[in-house]
Amino acid sequence: MNLDNVYKNLTIANNSKIALVVFDGVGDIATETTNFQTPLEVAKTPNLDKLAKKSAMGRMIPVAHAITPGSGPGHLGLFGYDPLEFEVGRGVIEALGVGIDLKAGDVAARANFCSLDANGLVTDRRAGRIDTSVCEKQVDLLKKKIKKIGDVDVIIQAGKGHRFVVVLRGPGLEGPLTNSDPGREGQPIAVAKPVESNPKTEKTAKVLAEFYKLALPLLKNCKPANGFLLRGIAHQPHIPTFADRYGLKAACIAIYPMYKGLAQLVGMTKLEGAHSLQEEMEMAVEAMKMYDFLFIHVKPTDAAGEDGNFAAKVAAIEEADAALATLIAANPYVIVVTGDHSTPVPVKGHSWHPQPVMITGEIAGWDGMERFTERAANHGSLGVFEAKYLIRYMQANAKRFDKFGA
Amino acid sequence: MNLDNVYKNLTIANNSKIALVVFDGVGDIATETTNFQTPLEVAKTPNLDKLAKKSAMGRMIPVAHAITPGSGPGHLGLFGYDPLEFEVGRGVIEALGVGIDLKAGDVAARANFCSLDANGLVTDRRAGRIDTSVCEKQVDLLKKKIKKIGDVDVIIQAGKGHRFVVVLRGPGLEGPLTNSDPGREGQPIAVAKPVESNPKTEKTAKVLAEFYKLALPLLKNCKPANGFLLRGIAHQPHIPTFADRYGLKAACIAIYPMYKGLAQLVGMTKLEGAHSLQEEMEMAVEAMKMYDFLFIHVKPTDAAGEDGNFAAKVAAIEEADAALATLIAANPYVIVVTGDHSTPVPVKGHSWHPQPVMITGEIAGWDGMERFTERAANHGSLGVFEAKYLIRYMQANAKRFDKFGA
Numbered sequence: 001m002n003l004d005n006v007y008k009n010l011t012i013a014n015n016s017k018i019a020l021v022v023f024d025g026v027g028d029i030a031t032e033t034t035n036f037q038t039p040l041e042v043a044k045t046p047n048l049d050k051l052a053k054k055s056a057m058g059r060m061i062p063v064a065h066a067i068t069p070g071s072g073p074g075h076l077g078l079f080g081y082d083p084l085e086f087e088v089g090r091g092v093i094e095a096l097g098v099g100i101d102l103k104a105g106d107v108a109a110r111a112n113f114c115s116l117d118a119n120g121l122v123t124d125r126r127a128g129r130i131d132t133s134v135c136e137k138q139v140d141l142l143k144k145k146i147k148k149i150g151d152v153d154v155i156i157q158a159g160k161g162h163r164f165v166v167v168l169r170g171p172g173l174e175g176p177l178t179n180s181d182p183g184r185e186g187q188p189i190a191v192a193k194p195v196e197s198n199p200k201t202e203k204t205a206k207v208l209a210e211f212y213k214l215a216l217p218l219l220k221n222c223k224p225a226n227g228f229l230l231r232g233i234a235h236q237p238h239i240p241t242f243a244d245r246y247g248l249k250a251a252c253i254a255i256y257p258m259y260k261g262l263a264q265l266v267g268m269t270k271l272e273g274a275h276s277l278q279e280e281m282e283m284a285v286e287a288m289k290m291y292d293f294l295f296i297h298v299k300p301t302d303a304a305g306e307d308g309n310f311a312a313k314v315a316a317i318e319e320a321d322a323a324l325a326t327l328i329a330a331n332p333y334v335i336v337v338t339g340d341h342s343t344p345v346p347v348k349g350h351s352w353h354p355q356p357v358m359i360t361g362e363i364a365g366w367d368g369m370e371r372f373t374e375r376a377a378n379h380g381s382l383g384v385f386e387a388k389y390l391i392r393y394m395q396a397n398a399k400r401f402d403k404f405g406a
Numbered sequence: 407m408n409l410d411n412v413y414k415n416l417t418i419a420n421n422s423k424i425a426l427v428v429f430d431g432v433g434d435i436a437t438e439t440t441n442f443q444t445p446l447e448v449a450k451t452p453n454l455d456k457l458a459k460k461s462a463m464g465r466m467i468p469v470a471h472a473i474t475p476g477s478g479p480g481h482l483g484l485f486g487y488d489p490l491e492f493e494v495g496r497g498v499i500e501a502l503g504v505g506i507d508l509k510a511g512d513v514a515a516r517a518n519f520c521s522l523d524a525n526g527l528v529t530d531r532r533a534g535r536i537d538t539s540v541c542e543k544q545v546d547l548l549k550k551k552i553k554k555i556g557d558v559d560v561i562i563q564a565g566k567g568h569r570f571v572v573v574l575r576g577p578g579l580e581g582p583l584t585n586s587d588p589g590r591e592g593q594p595i596a597v598a599k600p601v602e603s604n605p606k607t608e609k610t611a612k613v614l615a616e617f618y619k620l621a622l623p624l625l626k627n628c629k630p631a632n633g634f635l636l637r638g639i640a641h642q643p644h645i646p647t648f649a650d651r652y653g654l655k656a657a658c659i660a661i662y663p664m665y666k667g668l669a670q671l672v673g674m675t676k677l678e679g680a681h682s683l684q685e686e687m688e689m690a691v692e693a694m695k696m697y698d699f700l701f702i703h704v705k706p707t708d709a710a711g712e713d714g715n716f717a718a719k720v721a722a723i724e725e726a727d728a729a730l731a732t733l734i735a736a737n738p739y740v741i742v743v744t745g746d747h748s749t750p751v752p753v754k755g756h757s758w759h760p761q762p763v764m765i766t767g768e769i770a771g772w773d774g775m776e777r778f779t780e781r782a783a784n785h786g787s788l789g790v791f792e793a794k795y796l797i798r799y800m801q802a803n804a805k806r807f808d809k810f811g812a
Contacts, residue, residue, distance in 0.1 A: 029771025031460065036772055063810055064409055066798035069415065070811035083811065084412060090812035139630060188608030232812060347769050350809055352802045353462075354787060374787065375774050384464075 003287070006339050006404070007392060016250070016333035016398040019294045020283060022078060023320055024071075024259075025302030025343025027355035027374060028313070029060075033346050039304075039313040040356070040373045045321040047328055048372045051335060051360040057367050058382025059354035059374070062341045068352045074340030075262045075353045079295075080246065080391030081239065088265060089176055089234020095165045096264045097257025098157045102236045107168045107204050109233040113138065113225035114162075120188050120227075121325070125181065127225035134151055138222055142215055149210050159257070160226065168207055172192035174200035175234035176206070182229075208233070210395060219396050223395045239248075241267030242293070246395060251287050253280045254297035263295055285330040293394075305343030313345055334361040336390065336399045337372065354384055361397040410651070411799060412810070417653045422739035422804040424654070425690060425700045427475035428484060429726055430477075430665075431708030433481055433780060434719070438783050439752050445710075446762070446779045451727040452613040453734055454778045457741060457766040462787025464772050465760035465780070466796060480746030481668045485647065486652065486797030488733075494581055494671060495640020501571045502667025504563045505506070508642045513574040513581050513610050515598075516637040518632035519544065520568075526594050526633075531587065533568045533631035544628055545570050548621055563618075568631065574613055580606035581613065582731045588635075588796025598639055614639070647673030648699070652801060657693050659686045660703035674741035683729035691711045691736040700798075711749030719751055740767040740803045742796065743778065760790055767803040 006402050062069045063083045073083030091108035102108065113135065115124035139158040146154050152170030159165060174216040177192040192208050194201030208230065217224045242250045246268075252263030253271050260270045271287055274280040277298060284294045298320045304313035325333065338357035341350050356377035369376040380395070395401050410803060434444040468475040469489045478499050479489030508514065519541065521530040532631035545564040552560050558576030565571060583598040598614050600607030614636065625632045648656045650673075658669030659677050666676045677693055680686040690700045704726045710719035733741065744763035747756050761781035775782040787800070801807050 029769065030774070031769070033769060036459075054475060064412070064798075065791060065795035066802035066807065067412070068802070068809045070809050073811040084409065087811065093812065169695060341713065344769065344771070352799075352807075354789075374771075378773065378785050378787050384787075384791070396463070 007395075007401070008245065010162055010401045010404055011395065012400055012402050013247055014398070014400060016283060017288050017292060017294070017402065018336070018394050018398050019296060019327055019332040020078065020332045020336045020394065021296045021298065021324070021327070022075070023298045023301045023307045023317065023337060023339050025350065026339035027339060027342025027344070027353055028254070028305065028319065029342070029344040029346060029353055029374070031346045034310055038311060038374050039317055039345065041320065041375070042060055043314045045315040045317060047324040048337065048358075049090050049323045049359060049370065051337065052369050052372050052376075053366055054362075054364060055358045055360040055366065055369070055372070056364045056382055057356065057358050057369055057372070057377040057380030059377050059384045060338065060357050060387040061354050061384060062387050065122070069341050070350065071258060071340060072262060075259065077339070077387035078340055078390060079242065079266050080388055081222055081266065082388050086237060086239055088237060090232025091234055092236050092265070093258050093261045094159065094232070095167050097157070098159050098165050100155060100157055100165065100167055102167065103169065104238055106237055107233065107235045109166045109208075109230040111164045111166050111228050111230050112162045114227045114229050115224040116227035121190065122182060122185050122187055122227065122229070124165025124224065125185060125229065130162050131162050131325075132158070133296065134225065135159070135162055135164060135336070138219065138225060144327045146211065146214050146219055147215070149207050152207050154211065166211070166230065170206065172200050173204045173207070173235060174198070175204060177201065177233040179233070180208070180230040187332050189227060189229065192230055195208070235398055239266055246293075246391060247400065248293040249291050250293035250295065251291040252295045252297070253283050253287065256297070259297040261375055268295060277320055278326065281323045281326040288330060288332060289396045296327070301339070302343045305345055306349060308345050308348035310345045334359065334394055334395055336360070338390070357382065357390060359393055359397055364397055411669045413554060413801075413807070414651065416810060417801065417805045418806055418808050419653055420804070420806060421695050423698060423700070424804050425702060425733060425738040426741070426800065427702045427704065427730070427733070427743045428481070428740065429707045429723065429743060429745050430702045431711045431747060431756065432723065432745035433748025433750070433752040433759055435748070435752060435759055435780070437752045444648065444704045444780050445723055445751065447644070448616065448721040449720045449727065451723060451778070451780055454729040454743065455726045455776065456740045457743065457764060458735065458775050458778050458782075460768075460770060461764045461766040461773060461775070461778070462788050463762065463764050463771045463775055463778070463783040463786030465783050465790045466744065466763050466793040467757075467760050467790065472591055473671065473749050474756050476756065478665055478668060481520060481665065483793035484504050484647065484744070484746055484796060485672050486794055487600045487672065488794050490641060492645055494643060495641055496638030497571065497643050498638075498671070499664055499667050500569075500638070501563075503663030504565050504571050505663070505781055506561060506563055506573055507573065508573065510642055510644060511579060513639065513641045515572045515581045515614075515636040516638050517634050518568045519570075519573050520633045520635050521630040522633035528588060528591050528593055528595065528633065528635070530630065531591060531635065532642050536568050536631050538566050539633065540701070541565070541568055541570060544625065544631060547624055549558065552617065552620050555613050555620070572617070572636065574610065578606050578608045579613070580604070583607065583611055583639040583662065585639070586614070586618070586636040592771065595633060595635065598636055598752055614677055620703060649673055652698065652797060653806070654699040654701075655697050656699035656701065657697040658703070659689050659693065661686070662703070662705055665703040672755060674701060683726055684732065687729045687732040690733055694738060700738075702753075705747070708749045711751055711753075712755060714751050714754035716751045720758050723736050740765065740800055742766070742800055744796070763796060765803055768776050770803055
């Protein structure tokens with residue numbers, strides 16, 4: 001029997017609220033360079049400590065043993081979707097992030113302006129990182145002139161800096177296609193080709209080639225941003241919604257576009273307007289009146305890990321901990337704190353190291369840990385498990401599952 | 407999606423070296439008869455202790471929950487091949503071990519001389535454990551007279567004591583066949599029959615029946631070894647090579663034939679000439695110049711466990727630990743110490759108890775354990791996992807995997 005169906009058949013409705021707080025990339029490792037400690041161990045975290053005393057802990061494998069996930073697979077796992085089954089192109093994530101309401105079958109690409117020399121060779125893959133305002137002006141130029149290619153609608157939207165998004169909407173389109181970004185300077189723009197050839201991917205490649213033919217002349221005098229590159233060209237996969245799958249009315253509170261995009265992809269409502277961790281938590285408390293499930297995304301922990309900055313990661317954890325007080329005071333029935341993956345300071349990037357997870361609730365059970373750390377989590381009752389099962393523990397702790405069998 | 411393909415697509419090349427040191431059967435259990443301690447706990451292991459401080463630990467299930475593996479499945483798991491998917495006949499392993507270069511499609515059988523009475527009943531299944539020299543003489547007799555049966559070449563090679571190997575090479579052969587060993591004295595030699603009947607297995611059975619018809623008369627006067635029994639009759643399976651699967655140029659350093667055979671089966675180069683643990687480690691250090699991956703096999707730990715000799719197992723661990731100093735000094739980027747299974751002293755044989763594993767490396771992360779023992783490993787960040795994933799953690803720790811998704 002399909003396990004997802006088993007879970008679905010056991011699902012029951014109630015009013016208990018669940019808050020999933022993702023400290024992005026929070027997991028870390030203790031090495032000689034970090035004085036054999038992790039940022040979670042060093043940080044002062046009175047609020048996490050308070051949660052620890054009514055929590056079950058464990059560690060989670062984001063995708064599969066030893067695989068380092070990008071943010072997309074990392075979050076899909078947390079949302080209960082096997083990242084190996086539900087693959088999402090970066091273009092799709094970016095499109096959702098800038099607020100394009102994707103429809104099934106749309107093909108989306110992550111685009112950015114670049115600089116081309118007289119021979120059409122890429123001299124700067126980021127066009128000198130032009131201002132968002134310049135990007136918006138140039139995107140307007142393209143939008144006005146290119147609305148349709150054959151029977152395909154072309155949707156273009158500016159992002160931050162040199163970045164924008166291109167979405168193709170029409171019959172018979174499909175990804176993925178290879179990047180038109182050659183990956184390094186001194187090369188011409190590459191041709192985006194089907195990863196697997198079929199009539200739909202071939203049509204998509206043709207439309208994109210035509211798009212280049214129409215768009216490049218329009219940018220001819222737009223130095224330094226007189227060209228553009230496409231990456232992560234893929235169609236929106238069909239993903240069952242959060243409401244369907246879990247019976248949960250869910251909302252997303254995040255500051256960065258990509259995380260909002262990921263949440264929308266699974267059918268969460270995107271709540272806008274928070275600009276700080278404190279504002280995110282306040283918004284979450286307000287949203288608890290309307291929603292069953294709150295996904296709250298905390299970015300600074302990941303950024304500090306990427307920078308290899310131990311002190312900054314400690315500070316980011318302490319800031320997030322302080323903001324948590326607001327959420328705790330509102331007393332959601334279940335609070336989960338975890339990461340979407342580890343971003344260890346010694347690695348300076350995402351990694352495969354299982355992230356620690358803490359599930360707090362009335363009936364979570366205390367594992368005896370005084371604090372929420374990687375090494376405390378090693379001793380937890382949840383063991384090491386795949387992240388895609390976390391949602392099931394949240395449902396169970398929220399008393400939203402019936403008994404299986406008599 | 408096939409997970410092996412996912413891993414393959416993520417694989418990247420670099421120059422980091424990986425050493426897999428297998429303390430055969432090192433895992434043990436603490437019982438009243440062992441004063442509630444294990445050999446790893448009692449042994450003085452300054453080198454393992456040094457590694458522990460930059461290691462992630464866990465325990466591994468060699469095949470599947472509660473299954474006790476032979477050496478074949480145990481090692482295949484360590485090499486990243488699911489032992490339930492890649493079944494290798496004991497005959498194949500023995501043939502590789504005595505240095506026969508098997509070709510795909512060859513059928514190999516583990517053979518041993520036995521004693522028959524006048525009625526053809528087996529009176530001693532091991533022919534009084536005759537000397538190797540006697541075995542060699544009798545095998546020479548068979549080799550001279552039986553070279554071919556129909557279109558099938560017959561390759562016979564002596565092993566140690568009463569043991570030898572029979573390999574059939576020709577078109578349309580296949581295993582597995584049932585043993586001709588009746589399993590107990592007082593029975594006649596059994597007929598080796600196809601486990602699943604098809605033209606290839608039937609042909610193989612016919613050839614072996616003919617082999618018996620030709621060979622037994624030749625041994626008529628060779629008391630006490632006037633008969634022989636066949637076991638583990640199987641063809642060499644197609645196994646993707648280590649290089650193909652992991653992008654690793656791998657070498658094997660072992661003293662006993664079977665382990666060399668297993669390593670060769672997955673495409674490792676067999677390095678010959680080491681006669682002690684110290685020589686094995688020296689050879690490994692030298693081989694690091696040429697190879698990415700070194701499999702170093704340490705036998706005495708298993709032998710002591712099989713004998714139920716606690717003190718001998720402690721001594722074997724201490725000797726291996728001393729030899730490790732040479733390897734550690736050469737500073738491979740990743741060192742893994744583990745067993746292929748447990749061989750607990752109180753069990754006096756292989757067992758299912760998950761073997762402890764320690765992955766040492768620059769970005770392994772310290773789990774807080776001061777020593778490498780079974781009970782320390784219970785608290786490690788790797789949890790309890792299937793041995794076939796160990797290779798993936800080695801690849802990840804050697805920075806030989808790209809990120810999955812954006």
